[in-house]
Amino acid sequence: MEASLAELKIAALENRTVLTLRGADVWSFLQNLVTNDMQDVSETHGIYAALLTAQGKFLHDFIIVRIGEAYLLDCLADRKDDLIRRLTLYKLRADVLISEEGQRVFALFGNDAFGAANLPETSGALRESGGCAFLVDPRNNALGVRLFAPTSFDPVTEFPTADLVGEDAYDAHRLSLGIPEGGHDILPEKNFLLEANFEELNGVSFTKGCYVGQELTARTKHRAKIKKRLFRIEYDGELHSGDKIMHQGREIAEVRSISNGRGLALVRLNSLAVPPEELEPKGVKLIQPNYIDLPLGDP
Secondary structure (H helix, E strand, C coil): CCCCCCCCEEEECCCEEEEEEECCCHHHHHHCCCCCCHHHCECCECEEEEEECCCCEEEEEEEEEEECCEEEEEEEHHHHHHHHHHHHHHHCCCCCEEEECCCEEEEEECCCHHHHCCCCCCCCEEEEECCEEEEECCCCHHHCEEEEECCCCCHHHHCCCCEEECHHHHHHHHHHHCCCCECCCECCCCCEHHHHCCCCCCCCCCCCCCCCCHHHHHHHHHCCCCCEEEEEEECCCCCCCCCEEEECCEEEEEEEEEECCEEEEEEEHHHCCCCHHHEECCCCEEECCCCCCCCCCCC
């Protein structure tokens, strides 16, 4: 774990919203669309997944949980309308109803988040209590616990020992771990799934049947065609999303997010071993996240 967290913290993730899918065909509808295996979704386990173009390019990422007969999709709030539109295009005559029912998303992270939520440390572990769903983040348990709660939920009452912090504190934690988020770090219709570390973040199944974009994703994995990855960066100076990182006049990385000197960039893998003093801006560090096992300088 790359971030050392002392106290327990909870943040309302106002940039997230929850779509509720109901109907007899929801399971098969999602199984034929999303990158992960819906067989791993149950009332005790949730998953991370994505929707791709037919050419295998990223469109949306989301977390999926099942509560009773409903399936909840935790997605980016400012891109929800596009996600609903695309899901509706595929729905055709399937018995699937898509709605928003007002749930809010919170992140509980820091010291003993799992114990506070009464969950094991297993990524994807899920329980429901008092109208709320508590989920160990299925991407990486170092992110902590995700909560799906009604608008009446009071985090201070539920977790009196936790510090209520802003969404930016959670984003800084996520970036310190090198974990990307769709829409900001993973660009729609630009990035391939494996460039965004989806395999290491438990967001893609290579054993389920077909889904939209599956053929190219599988081919990319088996032919080892990925030349770029979203990796951590650290820099003491000023950087912005979209800035280029150069080496000897050649672009080797593009900044996607940065907060308090830590961020993410899409990095050419054969440039990872370049010393920070040789990069422009000078001193920027390219860092392989701990959750990725890749030989340094692997092309």
